[in-house]
Amino acid sequence: MFKLTRIKSLALGLIVSLSIGNCWAGSASPTDNQHDVEVLKSFAKNVEQYAAKQGARAFIIGRIGRPESQLPDGVTFTHAAIAIYSEIQLDNGDKAQGYAVHNLYQKEGDKSRSELVTDYPIDFFWGVHQLKAGIIIPKPELQQRLIATIARGDNVKVHNPQYSVMANPFNDQYQNCTEHTLDVINASIYQTTDKAKLKANAKAYFQPQRIKTSPIALMFGSAFMKDLTMKDHSGKIYTATFTSIARYLNNNNLISEAVLLNENGIANPLL
Structure with a gap:
């Protein structure tokens, strides 16, 4: 009985901590903001302003949506997306220049399904536990490719x-927000939306994050969570994370800067 209770406790802890991909759409109520x-x-x-000062027309943005104590080892950010400098229509009908954030979010009514949603930095950070942002600024050529990829709608195709x-x-059975971000980046690098080619290139050059947790806890967690399955894995569990994307771009000389920006506006190196 004790052993079973302990396993259930691990599983329930996993349900909380594995919100690394729990990407909710921008329909949160004011009470969700902390x-x-x-x-x-x-x-x-x-x-x-920080991204603009660096001349970023496109960058990868990350947020911390859960207490850091609840995150698996090696995971810092809970959500990643791509921000594009764009013309934005304000609520009053006026137009302004700013960053539009292109996300993959889970559907509110069915967390086992996702949709693509464009929002803005204030929406992106709504409900976060900590006012910290991950900012990965690619080299200018890759920025232009990201802009063109999203303008063509290739983010929808992948x-x-x-x-x-x-x-x-490394396969296309399931996708979370960070894997989608990686797929859009690779669609831009390799100029293709062929998923088989994208996955082959990811397997050849991308090093994902190992998630170390009990297989039994994972089994119980998947019984409670519609958005957690191990069907696309064999053996050890690996997934894409914001930091592993930063390492990937850095290792291939495709990055200008990667920082963690805190609430005081101080930027510290991410890598």
Whole structure:
């Protein structure tokens, strides 16, 4: 009885901690925000201004949506997306220049499915536990390719709506937000939306993050979570993370800068 209770406890802990891909759409109520709204707005604006000062037309953005103590070892960010400098229509109908964030989010009514949603930095950071942002600025040529890829709708072509928190980045059975971000990056690098080619190149050059946890806890966790499955894995569990994407771009000389920006506007190296 004790052993079974212990396993269930591990599984329930896993359900909390494995929210690494739990990417919710921008329909949160004001009670979901854990920070003063003006402070949150200021932080989101600081992120935009930092990226703009670096001349970023496109960058990869990450957030910390859960307490860091609940995250698996080696995982820092809970969500990743691509921000593109764009013309934005404001609520009053006016137009302004700013960053539009292109996300993969889980559907509210069915977490085992995902959809592509474009929002803005204030929406992106709504509900985060910590006012910290991950910012990966690719080399200018890759920035231009990312802009063109999204403008063509190739991000839609590489989207797989079958969602799993622990999606294996080396096959196309399931996808989470970080794997989608990686797929869009590789679609830009290799100029293809052929999923077989994208996965072959990922397997050849991308090193994912090993997720170390009990197989029994994973088994019980998958029984409770519609958005957690191990069907696309054999053996050890690996998935794409924000930091593993930064390492991938850095190792291939495709990155200009990768930083963690805190609420005081101080940027520290990510790698």
